[in-house]
Structures are given as C-alpha cells and as structure tokens.
Amino acid sequence: MRKTTGLALAFVALAGAVGTTAYAENNASARMREGTMMRLDKAMKDSNGTISFDQFSDAMNARLKKLVADNGGKLTVAQLADALEKARFEEMAKRIVARYDTKGDGTLTTDDITGREKKVFAMLDRNNDGKIERNELPKNGRMGRHRQWDGGDDSMQ
Template identity: 80%
Template sequence: MRKSTKLALAFAALAGAVGTTAYAENNASAKMRDGMMARLDKAMSDSDGAITFDQFSDAMNARLKKLVAANGGKLTVAQLADALEKARFERMARRIIARYDTRGDGTLTTDDITSRQKKVFAMLDKNNDGKIEKSELPKGHRFGRHRQPDNDDSVQ
C-alpha cells in the first residue's frame, strides 16, 4: 500500500475517533445542560419565578456540596469517582429491578429472573417448537462468534 494511502487511512481513522469522542462529549454536555435547566426550572417554580444566588447555588450543586461536607470539607478525585460510580450503578440496579420485578415490591428473586427469561425465550422462539434456531434470531446477531474453531478453521 502506498504511503499516501496509509496516511489517508490513518487520518480517516483518527478523524473518526475524534468525531466519536466529540459526539459523546456533546451528548454528555447536552444531558448535563438539560439536567441543569430542569433543576433551575424547579427552583424557579418553587420560588414564584425568581431565585436568589443561594437558591441557584443550591439547585446547581446540592449533591456535590453534600459530598464535600460529608468528607470533611474536601473531596478527592477518588472520593468523587466512588460517589459517581455508586450513583451510576444504583441507577442501573433500579432499571434492572424494574425490568425483572414481577411483584412490584422492589426486590429481585430467581423466580423473577426465570419469568423474564421465559418471556424473552418465547419471543425468540418464533415457531413455538421449544428451541431457538439461528433463523429465529434478530438480524445482525452474530451467533456463534465465540465458538471453537473446527478442523477447517484451525491454523496449520
């Protein structure tokens, strides 16, 4: 391959990576902005349409200030990362329990998991023969991607 072609491909790959990162950052920024605006709207509606700096500050960073206070007035990167990770995993756990919890009591049991699996299996078993075949899987699913190579696939 010619050097100019290699450089062009490398540049295209780099541009794609930068573009993907920029998109993710813009998406995260948009979510943060939307969250900030929702908190401002709530604070303003709670205060007849106008807020003071103290109300603004409380609406913007109440959770962050609580974390700082709970850690003796200083928050390290590790402490903040732990808090963010915990909040993220708690959101994920709530979504999983909401998806599986058949009784609506906020708990997850093996019966809940089995019930969900049976529903998904039934949806995939399009011909109701009690088996899922490759042809029944959604398009784009890469069945067998982790299979062991057979004799024809092995390197000699």
C-alpha cells in the same frame, strides 16, 4: 494498499472515534444543562420568579456540596470518582430491576429473571419447537436494539 490510502483510513477511523466520544460528551453535557435548568426553574417557581445567590448556589451544586461535606470538607479525585461510579451503577441497577420486575414492587427475584428468560427464549424460538437453532439467533448478535443494560429501546420487553 498504498501508504496514503492506509493513512487516510487510519485518519477516518480516528476521526470516527473522536466524533463518537465528542457526541457522548455533548449528550452528557446536554443532559447536565437540562438538569440544571430544571433545578433553576423549580427554585424560581418556589420563590415567586426570582432567586437569591444562595438559592442559585443550592440549585446548581447541592449534591456536590453534600459530597464535600460528607468527606470532611475536602473531596479527592478518588472520592468523587467513587461517588460518580456508584451513582452510575445505581441508575443502571434501577433500569435492570425495572426491566425484569414483573410485580412492580422494586425487587428482583429469580422468578422475575426466569420469566424474562422465557419471554426472550420464546421470541428467539421462531419455529416454536422448544429449541433455538443458530439460524434463529439475531444476525448481529444483539437481542433487540438496546445496548446491554442501558434501559434503551428494548423490543423484547
């Protein structure tokens, strides 16, 4: 491979990686803006169409201010990162429980997990012989369109 071709491919790969990261950040920013607008709309509805600075401030950063207050008035990077990570994993856990919970009681049991496994197994066992053969496995190694644990479109639900 010529050096210029190699450099061009490397640039394309780098641009793709940066673009993917930028898309993810833009998507997260859009969700944050949407959440902020929803909180401001709610505050305005609760106050007959206008809000004071204090109401605006509460709507904007109530959770962040609570974290600061819960940590003695100061919040370190590590404390904020821990809180963000906990919130992220709690959301992930909610999606997992919702996906597996057959009784709708908000809990996860071994029966729920086994039931889900049986459902997926039955979908993969295309010839219904009680065994999954290599040619019955998805070609791309993914079971449905969802990313693992993302709560996205799951064609096996």
